[in-house]
Amino acid sequence: MTVQIIRGLVDVRAEAGTSEVRALVDEVNKAFDTFKAEHTKQIDSLKKGHDDALQALKVDRINADIDRLQKEIEDAHVKIAASQNASVGGRKVRDAEYTDAFNAHFKKGEIQAALNKGASDEGGYLAPSEWDRTIADKLVLVSPMRQICFVQPTSKANFKKLFNLKGATSGWVGETAARPATSNPTFAELEYTTGEIYANPAATQQILDDAEIDIETWLAGEVQQEFAFQEGAAFVSGNGTNKPTGILTYVTGGTNAAKHPYGAIAAVNSGSATAITADGIIDLIYDLPSVYTGNARFTMNRKTQGFVRKLKDGQGNYLWQPSYVAGQPATLCNFPITEIPDMPDVAANALPIMFGDFNKGYMILDRIGVRVLRDPYTNKPYVSFYTTKRVGGGLLDPQPLRALKVAAGA
Template identity: 35%
Template sequence: MKPYTPLETRSEETETPADLDLGAAVAAVDELRAAATAAREQNQNDLRAMQARLDAIETRAARPGATETRDGTVERRAFASYLRLGNQTPADEIRALTVSNDPQAGYLAPAEMSTEFIRELTEFSPIRTYASVRTTGAPSVKYPTRTSITNASWEGELEEADESNITFGQTEVVIHKIQTFVDISNELLADSGGAAEAEVRLALAEDFGRKEAIAFISGTGSKMPEGIMTNTAIDHVVNGHATNLSADKLIDTLYSLPAAYRNAPGAAWAMNGSTLAAVRKLKDGQNNYLWSPAYVAGQPETILGKPVVEMVDLPDIADGSYPIIFGDWSAYRIVDRLALSILSDPYTQARRGVTRIHATRRVGGRVIQLARFVKLKTATS
């Protein structure tokens, strides 16, 4: 017979199986909830990191000069995928590629936009280097001139002096304007990484320099500078033959100027390349060349001891032309009113998808002392 145990004692010391199962379930649920929360936070962190990497890639791709440009981006990505996956490349990217062989003029790799531009040589006369250049803020510059000197005479004692009359005048250099504009595609500006705009600016500078040089040599003076060869008041020496240069007449040309002008620091010959070649071929009675180019580095070529400037805009040797000019080039005055101004306008032509680049230059030029120059005329009279 078992001993008697009070009911209160039995209820405090004994746990039922149901109580044990409920506690374990609660603990398991708490563990699962904590694991799910940690996994969700980890996924969010990974998503944020991935988004940051995508943003960085898009930022680099949008920069000018990036490896991938908008031109051919789809093809480049498809090509990269093909290199990684081969035949497993998705069909939509395979369609962006062209598969062929060299004899059929087909290539797998996409085209690349080079930043190197191929350009032709632009030649113009370097008259700015030798002329006298000034700047002004006015539409023209007037230079007062004195056209005579006093008329002193020898007088005896107590005789009165005679009056002298001095005449004055003025020479005006008028400022003229040259301008143009260029429309360039916004896509080309973006795809070239700034190289296209720089090339347009270079082309404008070359064009304006060429047009200025031509005007300084042969400009009419109407809406453009007056050219040094246009001024008919400059004295000249006749060569005596329409095509064959005379060495004696070159000497006459040099010494027809006063010594002060002939020996001035800016005194030099000017002619184009073909005329210079003809001068270099002149020979004496023993078939020796009269003049030779300089063989010392840094020393200019000379004719009769005076420097030679090659100016491509001077005329060739022909009957009645003036292929050679000699003088003190500081007597040709160039006045700059406005340096080459380039304005980029991306707004007015935005509907067409182009940027308009305006260029303007204001400059004047004229001979201010005619007596400092002399020309050689290839003619018989």
């Protein structure tokens, strides 16, 4: 780890960040107004039999500019929130004893009894709870799935959940008629396992001896970036081997479609073999039972969001709308959109969009505790801080979720 990288870890002040977000929201709205006008011109030209390549290029450039502005808004919000969680500016940490001891251990490698929050014979030193929470807080900020799904902490390697398969029966009887026994409900069990995710940042011993930096913020920043990248892909499409089982694998036709006692996540066709249609989006929304629409949202990647931005309803209104309030996401048919980079692109038979209540549908399993092992020997003159966390994930309930499949027909 170089001095330049460490010095690059600077604080973002909340007030300046908020003003920046407001300005970006205004820019997005102006850009979308321009996009609608130019896209309408493009459609009118096509209706007249003219394929204006320059007009199409202009629309695509505006669309890309909206994507860029949306990304800047999201990044600004992450920085603002991260600055509120960061251990800078003299903020009093929640576990000062552990943090002070851990800082001393980081710099000198001394054994501190206060660091041992578990069995010392496991070969390393467990991170103090302040560090654990800091890393967890940052993961929520940068991992979209953690923001919208149910997160279950556990102290065990595996987690089991019982599902009621119903089956209880009843009947109508007269006043004096016999009451025969009725059927009882049945249950099924599903086990969720965890895999280990790791990061291994490093710094020279001289930097650790001399630097006037916030070690906790540095480590947390390094770890959250690596963890968020690995988790994001696994929560979407992980195969369940030493990692979470991805949500897309539970969709009808997926490798885990038959795994859940309640069945697979239903797929709704997009209405085109190679694209997404406005009717397909409407069908997706109305295929979900109304009981789950109160907290429903769309998930897709940025490229797919650029595609659906061009869709209109029967009255010529755009289905996608930008956020008009700082801190609120863009919407599709008035439902919020969460951008998940690991969702597939639009292609034949792909599943580029999911819709529903993810908090009720998908569970992220956190094996409690972040472990940090200081290693000054393997890569001299660098000191490595091998950080691990055990994470799992799996389908909680397929009923609150729907997937859009790029395919023709209803």
